[in-house]
Amino acid sequence: MGERKKFYITTPIFYVNDKPHIGHAYTMIVADILARWHRLRGEDVFFLTGTDEHGEKIQKSAIAAGKTPQEFVDGIVDRFKATWKALNISYDFFIRTTDENHIETVQKFISLLQQKGDIYKGEYEGWYCVSDETFLTELELVDGKCPYCGKPVERVKEESYFFRLSKYREALLDHYKENREFLSPSFRAQEIINRVKEGLNDLSISRTSVTWAVPFPGDNKHFVYVWLDALVNYISALGWPEGEKFREFWPADVHLIGKEINWFHSVIWPALLMSAGLPLPRMVFSHGWWTVDGKKMSKSVGNVVDPMDLLSRYTDDEIRYFLIRSMPIGQDGDFSEKALAERVNGELLADLGNLVSRIIAIADKADVSFLGENILEKEINIEKIDKAFEKVDINAALEEIWSFIRKMNKYVDSTQPWRLKGEELSEVMYNLLEGLRVLSILLYPFMPRTAEKIASQLGTEITSLDDCKFKPFNGKIRRGEHLFSLVKVP
Numbered sequence: 001m002g003e004r005k006k007f008y009i010t011t012p013i014f015y016v017n018d019k020p021h022i023g024h025a026y027t028m029i030v031a032d033i034l035a036r037w038h039r040l041r042g043e044d045v046f047f048l049t050g051t052d053e054h055g056e057k058i059q060k061s062a063i064a065a066g067k068t069p070q071e072f073v074d075g076i077v078d079r080f081k082a083t084w085k086a087l088n089i090s091y092d093f094f095i096r097t098t099d100e101n102h103i104e105t106v107q108k109f110i111s112l113l114q115q116k117g118d119i120y121k122g123e124y125e126g127w128y129c130v131s132d133e134t135f136l137t138e139l140e141l142v143d144g145k146c147p148y149c150g151k152p153v154e155r156v157k158e159e160s161y162f163f164r165l166s167k168y169r170e171a172l173l174d175h176y177k178e179n180r181e182f183l184s185p186s187f188r189a190q191e192i193i194n195r196v197k198e199g200l201n202d203l204s205i206s207r208t209s210v211t212w213a214v215p216f217p218g219d220n221k222h223f224v225y226v227w228l229d230a231l232v233n234y235i236s237a238l239g240w241p242e243g244e245k246f247r248e249f250w251p252a253d254v255h256l257i258g259k260e261i262n263w264f265h266s267v268i269w270p271a272l273l274m275s276a277g278l279p280l281p282r283m284v285f286s287h288g289w290w291t292v293d294g295k296k297m298s299k300s301v302g303n304v305v306d307p308m309d310l311l312s313r314y315t316d317d318e319i320r321y322f323l324i325r326s327m328p329i330g331q332d333g334d335f336s337e338k339a340l341a342e343r344v345n346g347e348l349l350a351d352l353g354n355l356v357s358r359i360i361a362i363a364d365k366a367d368v369s370f371l372g373e374n375i376l377e378k379e380i381n382i383e384k385i386d387k388a389f390e391k392v393d394i395n396a397a398l399e400e401i402w403s404f405i406r407k408m409n410k411y412v413d414s415t416q417p418w419r420l421k422g423e424e425l426s427e428v429m430y431n432l433l434e435g436l437r438v439l440s441i442l443l444y445p446f447m448p449r450t451a452e453k454i455a456s457q458l459g460t461e462i463t464s465l466d467d468c469k470f471k472p473f474n475g476k477i478r479r480g481e482h483l484f485s486l487v488k489v490p
């Protein structure tokens, strides 16, 4: 046995100016599936999430709510944590940018960049979108408004510290060239490469007018730009620079993000790391956006989907399954409750639930001592699933698993085990029970509770990928409740 592999996966730290919606939930579910898969592989996994709690927008939202910024963010953080618990998200650490340790780390990081000669004082003059906490140039504005959210922008003219981002243009382009999977999925890479080729402006990294922020080290007039503060979370959570976790887990294997923050993660963050002399993450993977019933999700339209509301009508596993199935990873996806209900009644109840209840009902009566070759073994390609996971292609992995479910159902239909007796029944059930045991392990990252229910009815356990080899079935059948119930299609 060689050294155990490690796997460090992060989600963005979510901006807590409002409660979580299905976009946040999707990111968390994808990260959770990856983390659980790598744990099944026997790797040491560190799954990080958290909340981004500083900035002008939060300062303003707190005032509007009649609270101090700290009171305001504490309430919303509780809501995020409750939602992740209800969706069975297995993160290892939850970082908050208001944590004392994080604040000190940000200051230490900036001091290091100063020592490297990459920070200088100048004057920032330009536009600022409070809603996105983003500096904008005149050229970026669309009809004088923010190109991202369409809201009016503020004119900002103030003294500011700058990071020499422009210095890293060549090094970034070289890195993209030599590390093809760094910008993932590949179809999003060219856009970033083209923009970097056009040239990079130095980045304003401090404000004097925003005080709900990390104090800038060595200058009490200045506060750290919220994005710099936020990005440092990926190393402060590991206890950089001295922490044992930092030595064990850095660099990140996957920074999972939404495409709207690709620039910060694929350009600014690697440049900051280069300046600090730290290794770069293996992959920045940006996923797409959700529409709801074909329309953009927005507060003003009133179509924002709250996962807690969905959880009052559907189980965590049903929501997890639907969100993954409905968004080909990297592309955009559409949410509709009708489609969710249809998938529950179709794929979950008719395909999977039915398969399990048919097998368990007959298994009670069968002797499974047949010891021949398992005919279902060739119907599932576990290596293909594992390879798909390497590329974060969880849709391809799930598709392979689902095709196995359909093949098992066909096998039940064609052999009709309820009509069989003796050795014939023994052979068919020998194949099916072991197939179901392997399936329970493969399904676990996607639908952990359902997978555990299947294993419990088989009297087996969810262990590791090594146990996905077909062998004689040695569980003990315990009939249980049905996995899914018919839901009303709205």
Ligand SMILES: [Zn+2]
Pocket: 129, 130, 131, 132, 146, 147, 148, 149, 150, 151
């Ligand atoms: Zn904006």
